[in-house]
Amino acid sequence: MPIRLLPPEIANKIAAGEVVERPASVVKELVENALDAGATDIQIETRDGGRRLIRVADNGSGIPAREAELAFARHATSKIASVEDLAAIRTLGFRGEALASIAAVARVSLLTRAAEDEVGTFLRVEGGQVVQREGRASPRGTTVNVENLFYNVPARLKFLKADATESAHIANVVMRYAIAFPDVHFSLVRDGRLAFQSPGSGRLLDVLAKVFGADTVARLLPVDPAQDASLSPDAKVRVRGYVSEPSLTRSDRDGLMLFVNRRWVQDRSLAYAVIQAYHTMLPEGRFPVAVILLEMDPAEVDVNVHPAKSEVRFRNPSLVFSKTQRAVRRVLVAHAPVPEMHMPQPAQPQAHTERFRTLSQLGLEAQRTGDTEAVRAPVFQVPERPDPAARRLPPLRVLGQLAQMYIIAEGPDGLYLIDQHAAHERVMYDQLMAQQAAAQAAAQQLLQPLPVELTPLQMSTLEEALGDLAALGFEIEPFGEDTCLVRAVPAAIAGDDVATVLRDTLNELGQEPPPPVQGHRVTAVVACHGAVRAGKTLTVEEMRALVEQLERSEFPRTCPHGRPTVLHLSMGLLAREFGR
Amino acid sequence: MKVSCLQDNLAKGLSIVQRAVPSRSSLPILGTILVATDGPRLKLAATNLEIGINCWIGAKVEDEGAVAIPARLLVDFVNSLPPDRIEMDLNVRTNTLHLKCARFEANMNGMDPSDFPVIPSPEENNRVSMDADVLRDVIRQVTIAAATDESRPVLTGVSVTVEGGQATFAAADGFRLSVRTAPLKETAAAPMTFIVPARALDELARIATDQEDPVEMCIPEGRNQILFHLSSVDLVSQLIEGRFPDYKQIIPRTFTTRTVMNTGELLQAVKTTNIYAREASNIVKLRIVPASDLAPAHVELNATAAQVGDNVGEVDATVEGQGLEIAFNSRYLIDVLSVISEAQVALETTTPSSPGVIRPVGSNDFLHVIMPMHITQ
Numbered sequence: 029m030p031i032r033l034l035p036p037e038i039a040n041k042i043a044a045g046e047v048v049e050r051p052a053s054v055v056k057e058l059v060e061n062a063l064d065a066g067a068t069d070i071q072i073e074t075r076d077g078g079r080r081l082i083r084v085a086d087n088g089s090g091i092p093a094r095e096a097e098l099a100f101a102r103h104a105t106s107k108i109a110s111v112e113d114l115a116a117i118r119t120l121g122f123r124g125e126a127l128a129s130i131a132a133v134a135r136v137s138l139l140t141r142a143a144e145d146e147v148g149t150f151l152r153v154e155g156g157q158v159v160q161r162e163g164r165a166s167p168r169g170t171t172v173n174v175e176n177l178f179y180n181v182p183a184r185l186k187f188l189k190a191d192a193t194e195s196a197h198i199a200n201v202v203m204r205y206a207i208a209f210p211d212v213h214f215s216l217v218r219d220g221r222l223a224f225q226s227p228g229s230g231r232l233l234d235v236l237a238k239v240f241g242a243d244t245v246a247r248l249l250p251v252d253p254a255q256d257a258s259l260s261p262d263a264k265v266r267v268r269g270y271v272s273e274p275s276l277t278r279s280d281r282d283g284l285m286l287f288v289n290r291r292w293v294q295d296r297s298l299a300y301a302v303i304q305a306y307h308t309m310l311p312e313g314r315f316p317v318a319v320i321l322l323e324m325d326p327a328e329v330d331v332n333v334h335p336a337k338s339e340v341r342f343r344n345p346s347l348v349f350s351k352t353q354r355a356v357r358r359v360l361v362a363h364a365p366v367p368e369m370h371m372p373q374p375a376q377p378q379a380h381t382e383r384f385r386t387l388s389q390l391g392l393e394a395q396r397t398g399d400t401e402a403v404r405a406p407v408f409q410v411p412e413r414p415d416p417a418a419r420r421l422p423p424l425r426v427l428g429q430l431a432q433m434y435i436i437a438e439g440p441d442g443l444y445l446i447d448q449h450a451a452h453e454r455v456m457y458d459q460l461m462a463q464q465a466a467a468q469a470a471a472q473q474l475l476q477p478l479p480v481e482l483t484p485l486q487m488s489t490l491e492e493a494l495g496d497l498a499a500l501g502f503e504i505e506p507f508g509e510d511t512c513l514v515r516a517v518p519a520a521i522a523g524d525d526v527a528t529v530l531r532d533t534l535n536e537l538g539q540e541p542p543p544p545v546q547g548h549r550v551t552a553v554v555a556c557h558g559a560v561r562a563g564k565t566l567t568v569e570e571m572r573a574l575v576e577q578l579e580r581s582e583f584p585r586t587c588p589h590g591r592p593t594v595l596h597l598s599m600g601l602l603a604r605e606f607g608r
Numbered sequence: 609m610k611v612s613c614l615q616d617n618l619a620k621g622l623s624i625v626q627r628a629v630p631s632r633s634s635l636p637i638l639g640t641i642l643v644a645t646d647g648p649r650l651k652l653a654a655t656n657l658e659i660g661i662n663c664w665i666g667a668k669v670e671d672e673g674a675v676a677i678p679a680r681l682l683v684d685f686v687n688s689l690p691p692d693r694i695e696m697d698l699n700v701r702t703n704t705l706h707l708k709c710a711r712f713e714a715n716m717n718g719m720d721p722s723d724f725p726v727i728p729s730p731e732e733n734n735r736v737s738m739d740a741d742v743l744r745d746v747i748r749q750v751t752i753a754a755a756t757d758e759s760r761p762v763l764t765g766v767s768v769t770v771e772g773g774q775a776t777f778a779a780a781d782g783f784r785l786s787v788r789t790a791p792l793k794e795t796a797a798a799p800m801t802f803i804v805p806a807r808a809l810d811e812l813a814r815i816a817t818d819q820e821d822p823v824e825m826c827i828p829e830g831r832n833q834i835l836f837h838l839s840s841v842d843l844v845s846q847l848i849e850g851r852f853p854d855y856k857q858i859i860p861r862t863f864t865t866r867t868v869m870n871t872g873e874l875l876q877a878v879k880t881t882n883i884y885a886r887e888a889s890n891i892v893k894l895r896i897v898p899a900s901d902l903a904p905a906h907v908e909l910n911a912t913a914a915q916v917g918d919n920v921g922e923v924d925a926t927v928e929g930q931g932l933e934i935a936f937n938s939r940y941l942i943d944v945l946s947v948i949s950e951a952q953v954a955l956e957t958t959t960p961s962s963p964g965v966i967r968p969v970g971s972n973d974f975l976h977v978i979m980p981m982h983i984t985q
């Protein structure tokens with residue numbers, strides 16, 4: 029084929045692909061336009077997951093009659109005029125591509141009226157061409173109708189997921205903007221039913237209550253510049269938002285939302301900075317709920333990285349990350365005050381230092397008659413004795429449970445804190461390994477085979493791991509393209525949320541590169557996800573049984589991931605610290 | 609409001625409604641107990657929006673009124689008072705409740721009672737009733753099988769089917785199923801089926817401990833709630849929406865071995881074996897041995913824990929059918945044997961990997977299905 033220039037309608041369709049990937053991208057662009065137009069009320073309506081109809085109506089500035097057609101021209105924008113403007117973008121849109129791109133792949137109509145116009149303008153655009161234009165009565169503002177999305181791009185249409193999935197993406201988009209703009213009233217109507225609505229009260233917490241539910245919101249802690257001098261308003265980077273207290277966790281990262289200058293962004297490093305602020309406060313594989321809104325001089329951040337504008341580049345990333353992490357950490361520590369004590373560190377061979385844990389890393393909660401108060405004392409570290417015989421645990425007497433996470437026990441020489449999840453993980457791992465050594469697996473059958481829906485990645489991981497999982501007692505068979513049937517589970521698995529255990533297990537097994545484990549990987553992963561979680565109240569009997577089992581383990585002091593299971597505060601140390 | 613009542617009565621009433629106070633809530637009003645006059649009685653109410661409890665106690669009402677008082681404060685204070693008459697006096701303007709009992713006095717800052725969520729009262733239609741002691745028994749037998757995990761909400765509930773003169777209660781957690789039928793005091797006007805949270809039923813059983821009159825159940829039209837009406841307490845619970853799995857198809861219709869044992873003996877034997885079993889994923893193996901020339905019929909129970917050792921126990925039995933070895937989770941066995949009051953139980957089995965059915969001997973209204981464990985080689 030000879031080289032030739034593409035006809036404009038094909039070129040447009042290709043360019044559209046970058047902006048309009050799926051119905052949710054259309055919603056995103058239209059909502060951004062409404063926000064840029066200063067709307068205070070934005071109504072979104074969709075049908076059939078946005079495939080049949082997306083309608084976004086706003087009460088913003090509207091488009092003046094003479095400019096209406098221009099809005100559909102590629103690279104036509106009212107938001108920047110020169111290259112210099114690109115360096116400091118204050119609006120959500122600026123590329124002037126969205127309307128043109130959407131009009132290239134759908135049937136679009138626009139009804140708009142600017143304040144200065146008496147009559148509104150109605151435009152119908154098909155295949156990128158204006159096919160109808162007339163004056164029509166209209167309230168101030170703009171309504172864009174997008175019908176039959178991708179009707180002329182069958183390849184895209186084929187890649188769309190079920191209506192429910194596309195609707196979920198749309199809802200996510202709307203919720204993100206509702207969070208970034210609490211003063212704007214958003215409503216999302218899906219197939220004629222109200223799916224989401226934000227009050228537009230200007231209070232972020234009101235929006236979060238709609239997004240996460242009242243229960244979650246009750247357990248969010250404010251990251252508030254007004255409470256924290258280092259976040260002062262004149263600082264280069266301002267951090268605010270809400271983060272969950274450490275006891276509230278999720279198995280996915282969907283509760284983690286980041287915004288930069290009111291724009292939702294995806295940034296792994298920034299997300300990591302937030303998760304790291306919870307260091308050691310969260311059980312393995314659990315994630316916080318955190319809504320972080322950063323504000324900075326627009327010149328400090330480049331949003332023109334990708335047409336979808338959800339990736340950003342910071343001029344000074346490390347400043348942004350450390351600012352964010354410190355702000356979150358400070359809130360968490362203030363919530364759960366940490367006794368920071370200090371003890372001269374005995375000369376120890378290097379190899380043992382990794383086993384040291386400071387109390388502060390554990391996020392111990394000092395509680396006094398109901399209200400929390402920091403215990404002031406210097407920092408100390410608890411060294412593990414190098415003597416291998418001392419690896420075994422002495423007999424312990426259970427005293428109670430702390431924060432539904434740690435077991436408090438008394439031993440011959442002081443106090444022991446036991447991480448219930450890590451301890452059970454160790455015990456389960458030992459049990460499963462013993463069964464494997466005997467080439468036997470104890471399986472508990474299910475009353476009815478449980479269908480579990482899996483992602484394609486989980487499905488392929490399952491196929492690979494099927495043999496290993498069966499050796500542990502799982503009885504699973506593939507059932508159609510995206511589902512498997514579970515008939516039996518390893519008897520050692522705690523609780524009855526079989527689907528979550530399986531999914532979490534497959535997620536971890538599918539990770540590239542595999543995280544380090546000591547011993548047999550699949551067994552360790554199953555032990556980890558089948559073990560009792562942090563956040564579960566244990567009866568004294570359950571705690572006693574767990575501690576006894578741990579006492580019998582050969583390696584009672586670490587879980588198979590190498591995290592410590594036990595922390596020891598010796599009598600000597602206590603005496604010293606209390607100045608006796 | 610100006611009321612007086614006895615400390616005993618108030619403390620008892622508070623202990624009942626207190627169970628509905630959420631341990632943490634974003635709505636401060638939910639952390640309170642509503643104290644209100646209601647005719648000649650005093651009404652106490654609390655709710656976590658999932659369940660709500662109203663309780664009435666005898667009182668001398670001089671002046672009507674209502675106030676919402678922080679639950680912890682009220683409960684702790686009243687509990688520590690001597691058993692004497694308590695006088696309460698409300699300052700309506702500030703919502704401050706003044707309490708006086710013997711030589712103790714207190715002021716409690718309350719909240720506006722009109723902010724307190726309304727807990728509905730029973731309606732006339734869709735109403736059935738059951739003997740209180742039967743209902744308590746039913747709840748005990750069924751809620752043991754309900755799931756505690758929230759991943760499949762319907763399974764945290766008890767499915768109730770009311771039809772004709774009886775009600776059937778069922779719960780299942782993925783590994784076991786409990787089904788119990790019980791007679792109603794009168795024939796239901798129309799069949800109904802709904803799912804009640806097991807937690808709400810456990811609460812009801814606790815409240816109904818000294819209830820003598822029948823307990824009325826009422827499902828108000830279109831509200832997705834159930835109301836239990838006792839002599840001096842109403843408990844309202846949200847129903848769980850969704851479809852309960854069709855459990856009838858899970859119940860095996862046939863068996864090849866039927867083993868009858870003494871309930872208490874078997875329970876004791878499982879508990880003994882459990883000391884080992886709990887170290888090894890709770891597996892207890894049952895070897896069912898029919899009568900032979902060598903020995904009378906019996907069941908051998910054993911558990912092996914790699915790091916601990918093993919143990920064997922034995923109970924007498926009558927066995928119809930062939931011998932069999934089958935393993936169960938010891939916790940499940942203990943749970944079900946603990947709620948059977950009949951002297952004997954029958955275990956119906958077919959193969960080591962098909963479900964076992966446990967029924968009290970001499971009664972047809974309860975059955976429990978347990979999935980076996982198996983050892984794959």
Ligand SMILES: Nc1ncnc2c1ncn2[C@@H]1O[C@H](COP(=O)(O)OP(=O)(O)O)[C@@H](O)[C@H]1O
Binds near residue numbers: 086100105122128
């Ligand atoms: N809802 C709206 N209200 C007012 N003006 C709008 C609206 N939507 C689009 N416009 C106008 O149309 C222009 C083109 O929109 P778009 O293609 O999304 O590009 P961009 O937002 O990047 O400028 C905008 O610059 C704006 O002037």
Ligand SMILES: [Mg+2]
Binds near residue numbers: 121
């Ligand atoms: Mg735009």
